[in-house]
């Protein structure tokens with residue numbers, strides 16, 4: 001398991017050790033002891049989520065506010081996404097900075113997203129299965145978000161404008177400036 005910095009404090013890329021043999025491959029998708037030792041954070045995940053999407057879907061940018069903020073460990077079981085996070089921690093030196101990475105069922109990379117970040121992903125392949133662990137429960141009333149095409153963030157989601165499919169909720173999200 002290799003843990004790599006992203007340039008945003010407490011946000012890490014995790015590359016699990018893959019064991020290939022004549023039958024296929026195996027890897028530990030999560031090991032609390034190794035995670036805490038390598039990432040150096042005492043995280044207690046309490047909820048797993050999974051979504052399946054076709055190419056063109058864009059989910060986010062989302063976060064939960066205040067005491068219901070969530071840290072997430074995200075990965076792709078099958079397919080390909082561009083995963084994007086935004087540091088929205090008010091006193092962070094990297095406030096408003098983004099990090100993006102392609103997560104695929106082939107590279108098995110994971111991204112640890114700490115509390116205080118907005119998170120979203122664009123789906124680059126049909127039938128993509130996205131799985132993530134959260135360290136706090138879903139709390140609808142605490143949901144917040146940033147519009148995917150926020151003018152300040154200028155995120156390149158690697159999709160043509162005309163192919164992007166958003167939930168109705170995501171079409172009405174705020175800009176970063178209105179947080």
Ligand SMILES: Cc1cn([C@H]2C[C@H](O)[C@@H](COP(=O)(O)OP(=O)(O)O[C@H]3O[C@H](C)C(=O)[C@H](O)[C@H]3O)O2)c(=O)[nH]c1=O
Pocket residue numbers: 049051059060062063119120121138167
């Ligand atoms: C997140 C969540 C949703 N739901 C229900 C609420 C809706 O009826 C339905 C779909 O929810 P939503 O449209 O918010 O799903 P996504 O657009 O995939 O949202 C997620 O996508 C971005 C990328 C994230 O990082 C967040 O974890 C999360 O906001 O599932 C639940 O019952 N529990 C949950 O934890």
